[in-house]
Every structure is written in C-alpha cells, then in structure tokens.
Amino acid sequence: MKKIEAIIRPGKFQTLRDRLSSIGIGGLTVTEAAGTGKQKGQTGVFRGTTFQVQLLPKVKVEIVADEHQLDEIIDLIIESCSTGDIGDGKIFISPIEQTIRIRTGERGENAVI
Amino acid sequence: MKKIEAIIRPGKFQTLRDRLSSIGIGGLTVTEAAGTGKQKGQTGVFRGTTFQVQLLPKVKVEIVADEHQLDEIIDLIIESCSTGDIGDGKIFISPIEQTIRIRTGERGENAVI
Amino acid sequence: MKKIEAIIRPGKFQTLRDRLSSIGIGGLTVTEAAGTGKQKGQTGVFRGTTFQVQLLPKVKVEIVADEHQLDEIIDLIIESCSTGDIGDGKIFISPIEQTIRIRTGERGENAVI
Numbered sequence: 001m002k003k004i005e006a007i008i009r010p011g012k013f014q015t016l017r018d019r020l021s022s023i024g025i026g027g028l029t030v031t032e033a034a035g036t037g038k039q040k041g042q043t044g045v046f047r048g049t050t051f052q053v054q055l056l057p058k059v060k061v062e063i064v065a066d067e068h069q070l071d072e073i074i075d076l077i078i079e080s081c082s083t084g085d086i087g088d089g090k091i092f093i094s095p096i097e098q099t100i101r102i103r104t105g106e107r108g109e110n111a112v113i
Numbered sequence: 114m115k116k117i118e119a120i121i122r123p124g125k126f127q128t129l130r131d132r133l134s135s136i137g138i139g140g141l142t143v144t145e146a147a148g149t150g151k152q153k154g155q156t157g158v159f160r161g162t163t164f165q166v167q168l169l170p171k172v173k174v175e176i177v178a179d180e181h182q183l184d185e186i187i188d189l190i191i192e193s194c195s196t197g198d199i200g201d202g203k204i205f206i207s208p209i210e211q212t213i214r215i216r217t218g219e220r221g222e223n224a225v226i
Numbered sequence: 227m228k229k230i231e232a233i234i235r236p237g238k239f240q241t242l243r244d245r246l247s248s249i250g251i252g253g254l255t256v257t258e259a260a261g262t263g264k265q266k267g268q269t270g271v272f273r274g275t276t277f278q279v280q281l282l283p284k285v286k287v288e289i290v291a292d293e294h295q296l297d298e299i300i301d302l303i304i305e306s307c308s309t310g311d312i313g314d315g316k317i318f319i320s321p322i323e324q325t326i327r328i329r330t331g332e333r334g335e336n337a338v339i
C-alpha cells in the first residue's frame with residue numbers, strides 16, 4: 001500500500017476527484033494547506049517595490065491505494081492538475097504498512113478500497 | 114516508531130482523546146479534513162434528484178508512538194470510533210524513522226513520549 | 227528523500243521559513259493543526275477548578291528534501307523554533323519514495339528542489 005499525496009491548485013480538485021472516481025478510486029482525504037515551491041526566495045517587483053513570493057493556498061489530497069494502481073493514479077493527477085504554469089504542484093509517494101476500516105476491523109487490501 | 118493516522122467522525126474525537134489519555138498516550142496532532150470512502154461514486158436520490166455523495170467533514174488524528182503500543186492504540190481507536198454505520202473512518206499505519214523534541218533536542222523513544 | 231514534519235508554535239513559522247530560505251530550501255507545505263504533547267493528562271488548577279490541558283493551536287510544516295540536507299534542516303528547525311518552554315514542538319522524519327513535479331512530470335531529486 002502507498003500513500004499518494006498531491007499538493008495541487010484548489011481549482012483543480014473537483015476535476016481530479018471526478019477523474020479518480022471514473023477509474024474506481026473513491027477513497028481520499030482532503031486538507032486545506034498553503035505552501036511555496038522553488039520560486040520561494042525569488043523576488044519580484046510590483047509597483048516599484050521588491051516583494052517576496054508569498055505562501056499560496058493549496059489543497060492537499062491524500063489517497064491510500066494498492067501499489068498496482070500507483071502509476072495509473074500518478075498519471076491521472078498529472079493529466080488533471082497540469083496547467084503548464086509554475087505552481088501546478090507536487091506529488092509525494094510514501095509507504096503505508098497497514099490500513100484498517102474502523103467499522104468492520106478489516107485490514108489490508110480489503111480495507112483500502 | 115510508527116505514525117497512526119486515523120480519519121474519524123468529528124463527534125468521536127473527544128472520546129478518543131480521553132481514552133488515549135487513560136492509557137498514557139498524550140501526544141497527538143489533530144487536523145480538520147474532509148473526505149470520501151468507497152461510497153463515493155454511489156449515487157442517491159433525494160427529493161427526486163440524483164446526487165453524488167459529497168465530501169464529508171472528518172478529523173485527522175495523528176499519533177506517533179513506539180511500535181510496542183501499536184496494537185493497543187489501534188484497538189482503542191476501533192472501540193472508540195465505531196458506530197457500525199458506514200463512514201466510521203480509516204486507520205493508516207506508516208513508518209517514522211526519527212522523532213526529535215525541539216525544546217531539548219532529545220531523539221528516539223525518549224522524544225516520542 | 228525524506229519528509230521532515232515539524233509541529234511548531236504558530237508564532238515561529240515566519241522565522242523558520244526565512245531561515246530555510248536562507249539555506250536554499252524553498253519548498254514547504256503548511257497546515258493549521260492543534261495538538262497536545264506529554265503534558266496532556268496533567269491537570270492544572272485555575273481559580274479553584276481542576277482543568278485538563280487543552281488542545282493548543284500549532285502549525286504543521288512539511289518539507290520534502292534530499293537526505294543529504296536532513297541534518298542541516300533539523301538543526302535549523304531546532305534553532306529557529308526553541309524557546310526553552312514546554313510546547314516548543316516535535317519533528318518527525320519519514321521516508322518518501324518518489325517525488326513528481328506535476329508541471330513537468332520530472333521525478334526524483336530534480337523534482338524535490
């Protein structure tokens with residue numbers, strides 16, 4: 001099992017969710033976040049004043065899924081969330097050792113779905 | 114060390130916290146989240162209109178604990194957060210390689226507590 | 227690649243961010259959280275009434291970085307976020323198996339930066 005954590009533009013969430021649903025992925029958790037990528041530290045000039053790139057609002061989407069769906073989900077996030085402009089976001093993959101459905105106590109692959 | 118991440122009904126948080134406290138687990142982090150489980154994609158009919166299952170408000174509780182407490186904490190979450198109805202939540206277990214207490218610089222098991 | 231997750235006092239975030247920026251770390255994600263450490267379960271007495279330590283507002287800062295920067299980042303968080311009083315926060319280190327920049331599809335070390 002893997003956790004796929006995508007930090008995306010808030011405006012892309014609904015599209016991503018619908019696309020995930022269309023490939024049978026229903027389980028996901030969403031959190032409001034803010035962040036900076038590599039443009040942080042870059043300065044810009046606005047009306048004559050130098051300014052620092054600010055924290056931008058982002059949405060964190062977490063999907064725990066079976067390893068065999070990993071590539072499909074990553075591809076779908078890239079397709080759904082790209083605009084080509086800087087700030088489209090990042091995807092981080094990490095290991096999940098166990099999943100438990102609280103209602104039934106089920107564990108493992110049956111609990112992920 | 115393990116991270117135990119439980120996505121639960123908001124109304125169950127206080128019970129869970131008190132139960133954790135009663136077994137000596139004080140350290141936890143809470144975040145507001147929203148999500149869907151496997152019922153996403155299911156449609157319902159409400160006043161004659163088909164609707165999609167919406168994002169539901171959930172609370173994410175993260176507990177970093179020593180491995181020997183893992184089963185006890187999982188059991189306690191299941192007991193505290195089950196209602197028997199769909200939507201009771203999920204528990205995800207992942208590895209934590211190091212913990213540091215910022216105030217003292219302590220690391221490892223001493224820092225987790 | 228590692229995820230460095232720091233749960234800190236909200237008032238320390240700006241200092242931490244500036245210090246990270248000064249060593250070339252721009253990428254980070256911030257979330258509002260709340261929590262308790264080991265003082266939970268401790269009771270205090272306020273105006274004659276016993277009370278439980280409450281959830282305190284904290285900021286969760288997540289930085290995904292290459293392993294060779296890990297110690298430098300941890301040291302910098304300790305320096306930036308310590309006050310010496312209880313409640314300064316915790317740092318948790320966990321493995322990240324892959325990072326992808328959504329805009330370009332880049333993976334690995336090039337995507338982290």
Ligand SMILES: Nc1ncnc2c1ncn2[C@@H]1O[C@H](COP(=O)(O)OP(=O)(O)OP(=O)(O)O)[C@@H](O)[C@H]1O
Pocket residue numbers: 007008033034035036037038039056058085086087088089090252253254255256288289290291327329330337338339
């Ligand atoms: N190394 C990182 N660690 C943690 N979060 C990150 C990291 N890099 C980016 N993020 C998160 O992802 C969000 C989007 O990042 P962003 O798309 O700007 O990345 P980038 O590397 O600057 O790529 P681009 O050049 O396409 O803008 C950030 O606002 C932040 O929340």
Ligand SMILES: Nc1ncnc2c1ncn2[C@@H]1O[C@H](COP(=O)(O)OP(=O)(O)OP(=O)(O)O)[C@@H](O)[C@H]1O
Pocket residue numbers: 026027028029030062063064065101103104111112113120121146147148149150151152169171198199200201202203
């Ligand atoms: N695969 C998953 N990845 C990430 N988050 C998930 C996943 N499955 C569930 N969640 C989170 O857990 C919350 C509760 O899920 P839920 O209890 O409905 O799971 P379920 O598998 O549908 O079980 P049930 O049949 O008991 O409803 C969701 O709102 C979501 O935030």
Ligand SMILES: Nc1ncnc2c1ncn2[C@@H]1O[C@H](COP(=O)(O)OP(=O)(O)OP(=O)(O)O)[C@@H](O)[C@H]1O
Pocket residue numbers: 139140141142143175176177178214216217224225226233234260261262263264265282284311312313314315316
């Ligand atoms: N074991 C833990 N699991 C998850 N989150 C934790 C844990 N311990 C602490 N935290 C988070 O870190 C925040 C700060 O914790 P805190 O600094 O009070 O830790 P502590 O161990 O009590 O150290 P101190 O004695 O310096 O107060 C908490 O509010 C909580 O959000």
Ligand SMILES: [Mg+2]
Pocket residue numbers: 036037038039086087088
């Ligand atoms: Mg960027």
Ligand SMILES: [Mg+2]
Pocket residue numbers: 149150151152199200201
């Ligand atoms: Mg469900």
Ligand SMILES: [Mg+2]
Pocket residue numbers: 262263264265312313314
């Ligand atoms: Mg404390």
